[in-house]
Amino acid sequence: MLFFKTIEKDFRQQNPNHKRPIGFDHWWQDTDGAHLLGVFKDVDLFVYLCNAKRYPTNLDNTHILPDPPKRLPPQYTVEVKFVKNDIEIDEFRNEIKKRYKSTFTVENMLGAMRYNSRHIRVDFCDRKDYESILNSGFIGIQGQLF
Numbered sequence: 733m734l735f736f737k738t739i740e741k742d743f744r745q746q747n748p749n750h751k752r753p754i755g756f757d758h759w760w761q762d763t764d765g766a767h768l769l770g771v772f773k774d775v776d777l778f779v780y781l782c783n784a785k786r787y788p789t790n791l792d793n794t795h796i797l798p799d800p801p802k803r804l805p806p807q808y809t810v811e812v813k814f815v816k817n818d819i820e821i822d823e824f825r826n827e828i829k830k831r832y833k834s835t836f837t838v839e840n841m842l843g844a845m846r847y848n849s850r851h852i853r854v855d856f857c858d859r860k861d862y863e864s865i866l867n868s869g870f871i872g873i874q875g876q877l878f
Contacts, residue, residue, distance in 0.1 A: 837854070
């Protein structure tokens with residue numbers, strides 16, 4: 733597929749240890765033929781394609797408008813539990829983004845909000861940031877350890 737040939741060089745530079753061929757496991761077009769949908773099991777490729785800037789703008793005189801995923805897979809996600817409600821989500825997001833440059837999303841987890849605390853989901857594009865938090869066992873925000 734021309735799409736993967738176009739992005740392969742940059743993908744291989746970003747993921748030098750990735751040796752498998754890249755591509756969709758399954759793909760299809762919607763009923764009007766305007767949207768191409770694809771499924772793949774390759775987590776590295778999924779994370780790479782979450783950045784809309786990595787998509788080509790045109791292929792064979794066809795304009796491409798990407799609609800990348802809004803969240804990363806669990807292999808790149810940290811749940812910060814029991815964060816006090818007096819810490820605003822924007823303050824939390826700013827501190828995380830200052831400390832970890834590969835932060836993708838920071839959001840409250842629905843269904844985990846209580847009257848005094850909540851859980852927050854943090855997605856990282858770089859596996860090293862994810863692993864550093866897991867290896868340390870905690871994360872410090874506004875003088876509190878979570």
